[in-house]
Amino acid sequence: xxxxxxxxxxxxxxxxxxxxxxxxxxxxxxxxxxxxxxxxxxxxxxxxxxxxxxxxxxxxxxxxxxxxxxxxxxxxxxxxxxxxxxxxxxxxxxxxxxxxxxxxxxxxxxxxxxxxxxxxxxxxxxxxxxxxxxxxxxx
Numbered sequence: 238x239x240x241x242x243x244x245x246x247x248x249x250x251x252x253x254x255x256x257x258x259x260x261x262x263x264x265x266x267x268x269x270x271x272x273x274x275x276x277x278x279x280x281x282x283x284x285x286x287x288x289x290x291x292x293x294x295x296x297x298x299x300x301x302x303x304x305x306x307x308x309x310x311x312x313x314x315x316x317x318x319x320x321x322x323x324x325x326x327x328x329x330x331x332x333x334x335x336x337x338x339x340x341x342x343x344x345x346x347x348x349x350x351x352x353x354x355x356x357x358x359x360x361x362x363x364x365x366x367x368x369x370x371x372x373x374x375x376x
Contacts (some may be wrong), residue, residue: 240349242276243267244318246357247283249376250309256300263356263376271314278316279309280347296351318347333370336361345371 241310243266245253252259270277288302299305312319320343328339328346337347341362354372355362366373 241286241373242270242278242354242356243374244278244280244344244351244353245283245315246359246362246376247280247286248343249295250279250283250326251287252376253313254305256310259376260374263374266356266374276316276351277313278318278347278353278354281317281319282343282346284317289343291338318351320347323349331370333365333368335365335370348372353369355373 245267246255246324249259251257258358262290262330262354265275269275284303284306287296287299288305296302303345307313324346327350328342331342331345331349336345336359338361340358345362345365348371354374355366356374356376358376359365363373364372365371365376
């Protein structure tokens with residue numbers, strides 16, 4: 238399955254921004270996408286996830302979730318993939334045994350609809366990718 242770029246999962250965004258160790262293959266995939274002019278995207282759902290994590294006190298280093306999200310997008314020259322009713326319905330009817338988390342289902346549906354590889358550590362998303370339903374890159 239070839240792709241037209243990458244979709245960064247929320248966890249990968251956070252690790253990149255805080256200089257946490259990530260897999261070399263994931264970094265290489267982003268570098269290659271940037272070099273080739275391919276899409277490097279994040280889901281608008283990541284803004285929501287970050288907001289929720291901050292509201293629960295799990296990301297104390299982020300004072301403004303929206304400012305952090307917008308800063309990440311600008312600094313990385315990434316695009317933001319939105320959601321619409323078609324994508325939401327599509328996320329409800331993904332093939333195969335799929336993740337139960339609604340946010341992750343939306344991220345998977347986004348990647349499938351845009352032909353993007355998801356860079357993630359989420360085991361359920363990686364297993365879904367291993368089953369051939371979406372392209373994934375472990376980070």
